[in-house]
Amino acid sequence: MQRSQAIVFRNNYRLNPVYDLYKNGGTDLRKIVCALMGLMLVAGVFGSSASAGSTASATGELKSEKLAFGYTDASGKRLLGFESVKPGRFTQAIYAPGAILSVKFQKHQKLSSKSTGRQNEWNFERDQGEIYQVVQGKIERNSTVLLAEKDAFIGHEFLKFKPLSKGTFSKNAIGQIEKTKKRKVLHQGLIGQVNHDNQIGIVEYARVKGKKPLASLVMTTPSGPIFEDFEGNDDPQSTWRVSDGGKIEADWFGVLFVTKSKAGYSIGYEWYGDEGSSLKVVQQKGTKFRLVEQGYRYTAGI
The missing domain is CATH 2.40.30 (Elongation Factor Tu (Ef-tu); domain 3)
Structure with missing residues (x-):
């Protein structure tokens, strides 16, 4: 699905955006508390020091x-x-x-x-x-x-990124992903690539009895893959997002930017859905991406 097609696609439904966010975000109390703390930090409740800001700039921490x-x-x-x-x-x-x-x-x-x-x-x-x-x-x-x-974005290098309408991770990359997650990859597809060593895509893992569906946004690097995990639910019609039909596809994602700094790689992306787009900026923290900023753009058809 190209971007222009995705806009049309997500404007043809009348669904509840709050429910969509609920499906996408989950109900983990820890996550909710962390999100509230983040809002308090933005509002200045906890305050911050100049030295802390300088350190963040030097390391490229977003x-x-x-x-x-x-x-x-x-x-x-x-x-x-x-x-x-x-x-x-x-x-x-x-x-x-x-x-x-x-x-x-x-x-x-x-x-x-x-x-x-x-x-x-x-x-x-x-x-x-x-x-x-x-x-x-x-x-x-x-x-x-x-x-x-x-x-x-002080300390960041904005990297070239080529969107791809098709393509898959190499067997070697899939092997690394499966070894790290201890799950077999069921479906996969590339969103795009920075270069031969750095590709970004979506993988969906085979179901494991007693566990919820799992998928990941994955970036391959010379030192190994970096993950942002998406935990689904047992609703076959809205597993990851509202009315997704139980699917998560690489061409439902669009990348706004990819950068590299001392803190690692960062990605800004848009996840197109029936009602609108989930918007995120994530930054590498070890083998995972931490959430920096998120939003939601409601575009459902009338």
Whole structure:
């Protein structure tokens, strides 16, 4: 599924986005507590020191408070960022691998009584959020973007990334994945590649009795694979996302960027679903990806 097709695909359903997030996020109390703590950190409840910020910049550690998601209007020259504190601090928009444009905050836009609740180009003027103007150039219409502060990616090298409509991991890579996860790979597919050694894709593992379905976003590297795991449920029609038919496909994912720093690899991606897109920025921590920032863009058809 190409990106343009994915937009049409996810606009043909009327489902509940909160339920979608529930299915995608799970109900693990530990995760909920961690998420609440993250919000408190962003709000400044726990505070932070200048030295800690300097250390993060030196190592390339990404910070949630320096990033936010948004989307473009029909012209591709304006963005609507999801509501945030001090929106003027965001000066860059990342919309595709290696593609970054400068933006300038204009104003806060209030929710219109005529809003459809959708976060797309057709409801742009009625949706609530922060309006930004692209300083020079434009972005593809109705696109998801990642807004960033000027110093959000200090110490990062933005890597070239080639999306792939087909392809699979090598037998050697699958062997490493299966050895690490102690599960056989049932289905797999590539999202794209940085180079011969660095590929990004989706794998779904064979079911194990007594355990929930498991899939992973995987990035192969010379030192071994890096994983972000997705735990599913026993609903055959909504295993990973609402109305996914029990499937998780590589072409339902789009990559916004791939970077490398002293902290490791980082990926920004969009996971297209029936109702909308799950949006994430993740960063390597050992053999796993930690969550840095997440969002959800509701685009279900009316």
